[in-house]
Amino acid sequence: MRNISIGIAAAAVLAFAAPAYADTATGDLNVTLNVTKGCSLDMPAGLDFGYKTIVGGGTGATANATVNVTCTSGTSYALTANNGLNASGTQRRLSSGGATPTYVNYTLTFPTATQTANGVAQAQSFQGDIASTVAAVPVGTYTDKVTVTLTF
Numbered sequence: 249m250r251n252i253s254i255g256i257a258a259a260a261v262l263a264f265a266a267p268a269y270a271d272t273a274t275g276d277l278n279v280t281l282n283v284t285k286g287c288s289l290d291m292p293a294g295l296d297f298g299y300k301t302i303v304g305g306g307t308g309a310t311a312n313a314t315v316n317v318t319c320t321s322g323t324s325y326a327l328t329a330n331n332g333l334n335a336s337g338t339q340r341r342l343s344s345g346g347a348t349p350t351y352v353n354y355t356l357t358f359p360t361a362t363q364t365a366n367g368v369a370q371a372q373s374f375q376g377d378i379a380s381t382v383a384a385v386p387v388g389t390y391t392d393k394v395t396v397t398l399t400f
Contacts, residue, residue, distance in 0.1 A: 287319035289398045290369065295356075295376045303352060305384035311376045315358075317398060319365030325400040326362045327372055332392040342378075342390035352390050354378045365400075 295313040303309055319325050334343040334351060341351040358374045 283320060285320045285323045285400060287317060287323060287325055287365070287398055287400045289396070290316040290318070291396065295374060297376065297378065303378060303385055304380075304382035306380050308380035308382070309378040313374045313376075315372045315374060315396065316369040317363070317365070317372055318369045319367075319400055321365055321367030323365045323400050324362050325365060325398060327359055328397045328399065329356060329358060329374075330395045330397075332394040334392050340392065340394070342392045344386075344388040344390050350385050350388065350390075352378060352385055353382055354392075356394065358396075 292313040292315065295311050297303075297309045297311045300307070300309055315327065317325060317327070331338055332340045334341040334349075336351075340354050340356055342354060344350040355377045356374060357377070359372045363370065363372075
């Protein structure tokens with residue numbers, strides 16, 4: 249029992265004894281972050297006019313799509329779009345494809361003003377319209393591919 253008491257007493261003395269430290273040295277660590285302007289463009293799967301039984305000859309169509317733009321906060325940006333693969337001059341056209349394609353004229357409206365980013369995704373809406381004055385067209389799938397450019 250005496251050995252246990254001496255062991256406990258020795259442990260208690262060691263617990264309260266001041267630790268021995270070596271000399272110290274300090275230094276400063278400079279921490280830096282460089283934020284540069286940058287943007288990303290999240291495109292939808294497409295602008296889909298859907299299934300129509302009649303297009304043209306008094307019946308038009310409208311479709312909407314949203315593009316999300318994310319840029320560094322404070323960055324100015326603008327969206328532009330070319331006239332597509334099937335354009336005739338500046339007139340955008342959907343094409344039925346094949347050796348003798350049929351075309352359907354359409355317009356595309358999108359934000360043209362310069363925007364200022366806030367650092368989170370900003371939704372930009374596109375609207376496509378096929379005028380009711382377009383000539384009636386035959387059954388088929390009509391497509392076009394428009395390139396959207398984000399300038400910042």
